[in-house]
Every structure is written in C-alpha cells, then in structure tokens.
Amino acid sequence: MKTPQGRALHTDLYQLTMMQTYVKQGLHHRRGVFDMFFRELPFGNGYAVFAGLQHILDYVTGLEFSPEDLEYLKKKGFSKEFRDYLMDFRFTGDIYSVSEGEIIFPNEPVVTVVATIMEAMLIETALLNIFNHETLIATKASRIKQVVGSKPIAEFGARRGHGLDASLYGSRAAYIGGFDGTSLVAAGKAFDIPIVGTMSHAFIQSFPDELSAFMAYGRENAGNVVLLVDTYNTLKSGIPNVIAAAGSLAAQGITVDAVRLDSGDLAYLSKESRRLLDDAGFREIKILASNDLDENLIMELEMQGAQIDRYAVGTKLITAYDQPALGGVYKLVGIEQDGEIIPKIKISDDIKKIVNPGRKQLYRIINPYTQKAEADYLTCHDENFPLSGRNLVLFDPIDIWKRKTVKTYEAIPLHRQVVTKGKPCLPPVSLEEIRSYAATALNRFWSEHKRKTNPQDYPLDLSVQLWNTKNQLISEIRSHYED
Incomplete structure (x- = not known):
C-alpha cells in the first residue's frame, strides 16, 4: 500500500520548527544516526514480535509534500526558504532493520536510520506511530496464540479499533502474530488475509x-x-x-x-x-466462542475442559486492552562531524534510560547443539565479531557481575539494510512469509521465555568495545558539569 496524500504532515510540530532552524543555519545536510527501540516488554510478556516494517517502507519511500501541505505551512508562518526546501523533499537515507516478524527485546535497535538529520527527524513521529501500534498488536496476538495452540483463532476487532487505519493494520499485525484470519474485509483485500465471519x-x-x-x-x-x-x-x-x-x-x-x-x-x-x-x-x-476473550479467559476455558474448537478475539486484542502503549522511542546515537559519524549518547539519572551510542550490529547467539537462543549481543558497527566460536563471555551491561560463558556458539546477524539512498533494496516479502518467519523465530526460544506469567528474562549483552565506548562517553559528559 502506498503512502496516502498528506502523510508528510504526519509529524509533530517541533520536527518542522527544528528542521526550519537547520535550514536557516545551513546544517540541513548534516547526517545523523537514529535508533528506534522500546524499553519494557508489554503485558508482562517475555518477548515482543516486530510488526510494521512494510508499512514503514511504504511511508518512507512515498514521502513528499503536496502543494496543499506547503500552502498550509505558509499559513502557519513557515519561511519561503524552508518551504522551497520541502517542495523537493524526498527521503534519501539508508535504513537498517531486523526482519518483520522477528522476536525482539528491550533496548535493542529494531530500526536504525542513517540520513540527513532533517530527513531522520521528519519521519520520527510516523515511524514510532507504526512501530508502537503494530508491534504491540502482533505481540498480544502471539501471546494469545500461545494459549490457544493449534486451534483456529480469528481477529474480530475492527469495530473496536481506534480508527480505520488502526483496525486495518491491526488485522495485519494480528496475522503476523499467529492469528488465522480476520473479519475485516478491507484487510482481506489489502493484505490477502483469510476473511471469516458469522x-x-x-x-x-x-x-x-x-x-x-x-x-x-x-x-x-x-x-x-x-x-x-x-x-x-x-x-x-x-x-x-x-x-x-x-x-x-x-x-x-x-x-x-x-x-x-x-x-x-x-x-x-x-x-x-x-x-x-x-x-x-x-x-x-x-x-x-467469542465475547471479550483474551489469553487469560481462554486459558481458564481450556483448563475447565470447554468444548470449544475455534476462538474469535476482538476488543482485548485490537485495542491491546490491558496495555495500550508500547512506549517505543527514537533516539539520536550518532552525528556527522568533519565528514565522519561520531557516537552520541543521552544520559539519565535512570541508568536504564541511558542509550547505547553509535551505529551497532545486533546478533542472536545460538547454541548449535540445542538450536536455542542464549542471548542477544550488541556490538559496534565496525567491530569484527566472529559468527561462530567458543567461550564467548556474556555480561549484564548494568549488573556486570552477572556473567556466563557460552562454550560454543553461532551468531545470527539480525540487522539488514532495507533502504539504500531512499529506495527499498530487498525483494518484497509476502505476509505469509512474514507470519511463517515469526513462528519459526519464536521456536528458537525456551519455554521459560515464552510462558504467560513471570517469564524468564532474556539477556541483551554488550560487547566489551561497545560497553567501553558507552562508559567513556558517560564519563566525558559528566566531567563537564561535575566538580
């Protein structure tokens, strides 16, 4: 689906006011690196399912300002110089992402944007809008599907969705998360999802x-x-x-x-x-069976021996009823200086909110004997990390005394370049392939990480090089304001 007209203004006002300032200061060609991620898992779940990548690509690659958009900005007082810049605006940057349907965890860079700071800032609101909504629904759907097992389950939530787009893309996200069909005919037409109804x-x-x-x-x-x-x-x-x-x-x-x-x-x-x-x-x-079902009620029904062959879930899924926000963020982690990208960091009194700086690569560490995931591993982008080896020491980036050694491992790189100079650079992936990939990816995890209540925490560890870079930047910043 292509970007509807007018979506260039699907951004917060401060993005435009900052962009206008960059143009006036002659800084609009400066490149930056932004990471999109979330900090806490929703629903008390042990994992999340990434959804919305194709929607993001459609938005970014079709982005332009219409004459009506520019006329509106003129009425709001934006300068002619800035409006002239926007007249020919196109996204020309690069985007790196994990695959849609991938299993993701807190503080991992799910999507990384490398572009002029103008381009990267403009798309922030829409990218977060898409990521926060669709990943939340896909995760809720996967959580419900884990309880239902092999029984067919359909999404019936369109009339309770928070708007037409929320229902449409919510249906798509639910399908990625493991649901078998939708009652929404528009989703069937747009995404070739099986449609069902009574x-x-x-x-x-x-x-x-x-x-x-x-x-x-x-x-x-x-x-x-x-x-x-x-x-x-x-x-x-x-x-x-x-x-x-x-x-x-x-x-x-x-x-x-x-x-x-x-x-x-x-x-x-x-x-x-x-x-x-x-x-x-x-x-x-x-x-x-239907009637305001969710994973908790379905589990109760199954435990009581209910003679139910199929389920339909609406409100509690399409609105993510028990946690209607994912809390994804989009943070600057690198900025161009003298022709090179240097790492940047935002610090906080809350140590969990201190971002991991610079461009990075994300790996999934797999035990080759069990084929189960041991941890995710974050390195500097230019770090030479072997894709297989022995005696990999993993340590918690906050509680560094928590350590373990993986005697033998295989590493799967999770980031791929999906946009090059503003153009998609990978062959299209069907929704069926995304849905199948999500199920396969989830099978790499132990049941302890997938259980509905009190799941085992899954570790994200930093390489020594990245950890040292992060701490060096923290020390440099603190030295400017501490006696």
Whole structure:
C-alpha cells in the first residue's frame, strides 16, 4: 500500500520548527544516526514480535509534500526558504532493520536510520506511530496464540479499533502474530488475509423466528454456515434450532459448519451444546466462542475442559486492552562531524534510560547443539565479531557481575539494510512469509521465555568495545558539569 496524500504532515510540530532552524543555519545536510527501540516488554510478556516494517517502507519511500501541505505551512508562518526546501523533499537515507516478524527485546535497535538529520527527524513521529501500534498488536496476538495452540483463532476487532487505519493494520499485525484470519474485509483485500465471519443478533431478530433466520442464511452462504445461537436462549432455542436447520439443510446438500457462542458461561454452554449436537448426530459441527476473550479467559476455558474448537478475539486484542502503549522511542546515537559519524549518547539519572551510542550490529547467539537462543549481543558497527566460536563471555551491561560463558556458539546477524539512498533494496516479502518467519523465530526460544506469567528474562549483552565506548562517553559528559 502506498503512502496516502498528506502523510508528510504526519509529524509533530517541533520536527518542522527544528528542521526550519537547520535550514536557516545551513546544517540541513548534516547526517545523523537514529535508533528506534522500546524499553519494557508489554503485558508482562517475555518477548515482543516486530510488526510494521512494510508499512514503514511504504511511508518512507512515498514521502513528499503536496502543494496543499506547503500552502498550509505558509499559513502557519513557515519561511519561503524552508518551504522551497520541502517542495523537493524526498527521503534519501539508508535504513537498517531486523526482519518483520522477528522476536525482539528491550533496548535493542529494531530500526536504525542513517540520513540527513532533517530527513531522520521528519519521519520520527510516523515511524514510532507504526512501530508502537503494530508491534504491540502482533505481540498480544502471539501471546494469545500461545494459549490457544493449534486451534483456529480469528481477529474480530475492527469495530473496536481506534480508527480505520488502526483496525486495518491491526488485522495485519494480528496475522503476523499467529492469528488465522480476520473479519475485516478491507484487510482481506489489502493484505490477502483469510476473511471469516458469522452473523449478527440483528440479522436473527429481523426474521419472524430464529429457525427461519438460520434456514435463510444457510441457503445463501453454503460453505460458510456459522450460526449464532445466543440471541434468545442458547440451550433451549439456539441449539435446538441449529439441529432442526442442520437436518433440513443437509437434505439440500448444505452443511452447517459451526455454531457461535457469544455470551454466558462459555465453558458450561460449550459442553452442553456439544452434548446436544452429538446426541442429534451432528458431531462434525464445530463450536466457536467469542465475547471479550483474551489469553487469560481462554486459558481458564481450556483448563475447565470447554468444548470449544475455534476462538474469535476482538476488543482485548485490537485495542491491546490491558496495555495500550508500547512506549517505543527514537533516539539520536550518532552525528556527522568533519565528514565522519561520531557516537552520541543521552544520559539519565535512570541508568536504564541511558542509550547505547553509535551505529551497532545486533546478533542472536545460538547454541548449535540445542538450536536455542542464549542471548542477544550488541556490538559496534565496525567491530569484527566472529559468527561462530567458543567461550564467548556474556555480561549484564548494568549488573556486570552477572556473567556466563557460552562454550560454543553461532551468531545470527539480525540487522539488514532495507533502504539504500531512499529506495527499498530487498525483494518484497509476502505476509505469509512474514507470519511463517515469526513462528519459526519464536521456536528458537525456551519455554521459560515464552510462558504467560513471570517469564524468564532474556539477556541483551554488550560487547566489551561497545560497553567501553558507552562508559567513556558517560564519563566525558559528566566531567563537564561535575566538580
């Protein structure tokens, strides 16, 4: 999908005021390096799933200011010199990123932008908007999928999404996270996601009775007959009418595929519905459950032996209901000086908020015998780090006394260049490939990192060179204001 008109102004005002200052000062061609990352895992989860890269690429590579944009900025007092610069604006920088669908952790540079400081600043708001939203939804979806296991699960949240784009791209992110389909037809068309659906209570109410509604729907929707059974009374009306409709439709060569439970005690109702359907000879009719579900409720239903074959999750997924913000950030880590990029650092009284400076490379350290991930390892960009070896010493960058030695390892580089001089530089990747990659990547981690409650922390370690660079910059900055 291409960048819609007007998205060049999808930026915060201070980006434009700073850019205007750079133009006036003649500093607008100076290059900078920015890292995008997050600091804390959402939902108490042990990992996050990166989503939104293709959306970012579509935005960045299609970015331009329209005449209407420039006229608006004129009304807001921006100078002619600055507006003339924006007239021919295009993103011409480089972008490095982990693969979409990759498993990511706090403080790792997920996306790195190397561009003129003007270009890098302008895109900050949109990149964070995309990253924060879609990664959050993909992570929530993966968390739910871990509980559901092999049972089919669909995203039904469009009407509760925070706007049209949030619903559309939320559907895509949920699919990356492991969901099997969506109710949103626009997402099916845009991203080729399987679309699924049932019927509404209003549809049933609009007929003289429930049975006639079931019969009419079944005749017109052969191959996708999912009947909603809780409009009046699930066990005394809904299921008996399904049984009657299924018998009549079968005589016409039409099969009822499933019933949908959308209220009440889903564990009890699913067991009783299963008993009634089986007793009537309809063992093949599946039971689908919805109704404000999330990973916690689904786990409870599974523990109670609920006879549910499929799930549909809406509100709690598409709004990331229990934590509606990821908290991703975009920080300057390098700036051009005398033709070279030098590392920069932002320090804080909170040691966890001190950024890792300079351009970097991110590796996943794999035990070749178990094929499981041991840690992620961050090095300076130009550091010569062997992709396999022995006796790699890992240490916590904050509590440096926490150490372990990986006797034998293989290192997978996670960063790839995805944009060169403003143009995508890799072949397109299908959504199915991204979704498959996410599942494969997650399999590299021990179950202790994937459990829903109190997961084991996964380590991000710094190379000695990067750790020394970071501490040297901290010391230099502190020397300017400490006695």
